[in-house]
Amino acid sequence: MDTFILIAVTGIGLGALYFLVACGLTLIYGLMGVLNFAHGIFLTVGAFFGLWAANTFFKNGSTIDYLLSALVGGIGAGLFALLVELLVMTPLYDRHIDQALVTVGVALVVGAMLSGWFTNDMRMLPSPAWFMDAVQVGNANIPKDRFMYIAVAAVLLILFIVILRFTRIGLIIRAGVENRQMVSALGINVRLAFSTVFFLGGLAAGIGGVLVASYQGGVTPLMAGSWLIYGFIVVVIGGMGSIGGSALAALMIGVIKQFANYYVPGLGDFVIVFLLAVVLLIRPQGLLGKVSA
Amino acid sequence: MTHLALNDVHVTIKGSHILQGVTFEVPENKVVALLGRNGVGKSTTLKAIMGLYPATGSITLNNKELVGTKTHHIVRSGLAYVPEDREIFASLTVKENLSLAERDKNPHYDLVYSLFPELKTRSGQRAGTLSGGQQQMVAISRVLLNKNSLLLIDEPTKGLAPKLVTEVADALAKVSGSSTMLLVEQNLALVKRVAEHIIVMDQGKVVFTGGPENLRNEEFVKKMLGVSGGSH
Numbered sequence: 307m308d309t310f311i312l313i314a315v316t317g318i319g320l321g322a323l324y325f326l327v328a329c330g331l332t333l334i335y336g337l338m339g340v341l342n343f344a345h346g347i348f349l350t351v352g353a354f355f356g357l358w359a360a361n362t363f364f365k366n367g368s369t370i371d372y373l374l375s376a377l378v379g380g381i382g383a384g385l386f387a388l389l390v391e392l393l394v395m396t397p398l399y400d401r402h403i404d405q406a407l408v409t410v411g412v413a414l415v416v417g418a419m420l421s422g423w424f425t426n427d428m429r430m431l432p433s434p435a436w437f438m439d440a441v442q443v444g445n446a447n448i449p450k451d452r453f454m455y456i457a458v459a460a461v462l463l464i465l466f467i468v469i470l471r472f473t474r475i476g477l478i479i480r481a482g483v484e485n486r487q488m489v490s491a492l493g494i495n496v497r498l499a500f501s502t503v504f505f506l507g508g509l510a511a512g513i514g515g516v517l518v519a520s521y522q523g524g525v526t527p528l529m530a531g532s533w534l535i536y537g538f539i540v541v542v543i544g545g546m547g548s549i550g551g552s553a554l555a556a557l558m559i560g561v562i563k564q565f566a567n568y569y570v571p572g573l574g575d576f577v578i579v580f581l582l583a584v585v586l587l588i589r590p591q592g593l594l595g596k597v598s599a
Numbered sequence: 600m601t602h603l604a605l606n607d608v609h610v611t612i613k614g615s616h617i618l619q620g621v622t623f624e625v626p627e628n629k630v631v632a633l634l635g636r637n638g639v640g641k642s643t644t645l646k647a648i649m650g651l652y653p654a655t656g657s658i659t660l661n662n663k664e665l666v667g668t669k670t671h672h673i674v675r676s677g678l679a680y681v682p683e684d685r686e687i688f689a690s691l692t693v694k695e696n697l698s699l700a701e702r703d704k705n706p707h708y709d710l711v712y713s714l715f716p717e718l719k720t721r722s723g724q725r726a727g728t729l730s731g732g733q734q735q736m737v738a739i740s741r742v743l744l745n746k747n748s749l750l751l752i753d754e755p756t757k758g759l760a761p762k763l764v765t766e767v768a769d770a771l772a773k774v775s776g777s778s779t780m781l782l783v784e785q786n787l788a789l790v791k792r793v794a795e796h797i798i799v800m801d802q803g804k805v806v807f808t809g810g811p812e813n814l815r816n817e818e819f820v821k822k823m824l825g826v827s828g829g830s831h
Contacts, residue, residue, distance in 0.1 A: 484689065484691075491680050491682070491686075492741065493671050
């Protein structure tokens with residue numbers, strides 16, 4: 307039972323990180339139909355902004371300082387995402403294949419720039435001292451940092467749901483996911499919704515970047531690779547365009563992966579790819595996705 | 600006074616030359632019906648006016664050029680559009696569909712609910728679960744919420760049960776008294792009831808403009824529209 311609790315909670319913590327990576331991806335695909343391969347670089351840029359904030363302004367290693375660094379990372383990545391949307395995506399409006407290709411280019415170019423500037427060495431991100439502690443549940447010692455990841459992901463999930471359900475821009479985004487052209491035909495500048503979605507997606511990825519840096523021990527330009535792949539898997543399993551679906555899929559993947567790796571080390575990735583194949587065969591639109599018309 | 604004017608409008612979609620020099624005018628405070636067989640370019644004409652299809656030539660609303668203008672700017676200049684297949688947002692509620700369309704500070708919910716009282720009682724229902732007729736009411740209501748200078752309405756009675764056709768037709772007849780309207784419609788009874796001018800298109804061109812009294816001429820209807828006037 308103790309082992310079960312330990313694996314389940316750490317799995318949920320891992321799922322929380324996957325959700326932070328995936329929620330922006332799913333919104334961007336849902337609204338714009340773009341597979342954004344630059345999303346991983348949003349995560350990396352956010353981690354570097356967070357590192358810079360932690361080393362410049364929030365140096366005493368408190369929880370508040372850590373959260374403020376994560377917020378700076380999120381806002382930095384959000385603004386970077388907005389810049390990418392305005393400079394690179396806008397000229398390719400409605401050319402989805404070109405947009406997807408250009409996002410690959412952005413990821414490669416910005417990744418290379420960061421490597422040239424900072425080298426690929428891992429840089430420690432200051433974290434609160436209690437991140438190294440564990441809390442005892444039964445006889446299981448659960449690392450305390452996992453609760454931070456879960457709490458931050460839960461707050462962002464609630465924030466996204468509130469924005470989507472109860473604000474006008476959320477209403478425009480939900481309508482735009484269904485029929486972008488008709489939103490324009492009601493006199494609404496749908497581009498504003500695109501920019502908002504890119505900013506929110508970048509924000510979540512940036513905050514996720516800071517948390518991922520804590521999880522894997524530091525910040526490096528190469529940190530996003532496998533996280534982006536898992537982000538895409540979460541999006542596909544959850545249903546493209548569905549925030550709730552992404553949350554559900556991220557939790558499932560985190561927990562299943564942890565359990566698989568516990569019983570057969572290294573099996574986790576295989577099980578997740580198998581799960582992806584099963585979902586695509588049985589429910590191609592994903593768990594909470596809608597069938598395309 | 601001319602309100603909307605199209606001059607030598609061409610639209611080519613994926614290599615097909617759909618509109619081949621369409622020219623006509625819609626005078627202010629008049630209801631003009633755009634008629635023709637299926638596939639002659641009526642809906643494409645409305646979409647070109649709305650900026651939903653790229654067009655060449657000239658389309659002016661009150662002397663302001665619309666070609667090259669973005670759709671949302673065209674709508675904000677006073678043009679409203681009810682598309683052929685309603686295109687309501689199925690996952691949104693009726694109220695959310697209507698709220699999304701609000702542009703004026705004081706949207707005309709009183710008018711909408713007086714024309715379609717059913718929508719008030721169903722405001723919390725997902726629009727995708729409404730019947731075809733109710734969805735059409737939502738689609739028409741979206742444009743009536745705001746003060747518009749021209750309504751473009753594409754086949755509002757298409758696929759509706761006869762009782763609902765009457766209900767939608769009554770609503771359009773009420774609105775038509777105070778609006779400028781360009782109406783694409785196959786239902787000739789409705790056209791005869793509300794239209795003050797008719798334009799007939801064939802193969803991407805305007806082939807006739809005149810009064811709706813021509814629709815009483817069986818031979819004209821058969822020749823121009825390929826249908827019997829009495830049956831519509």
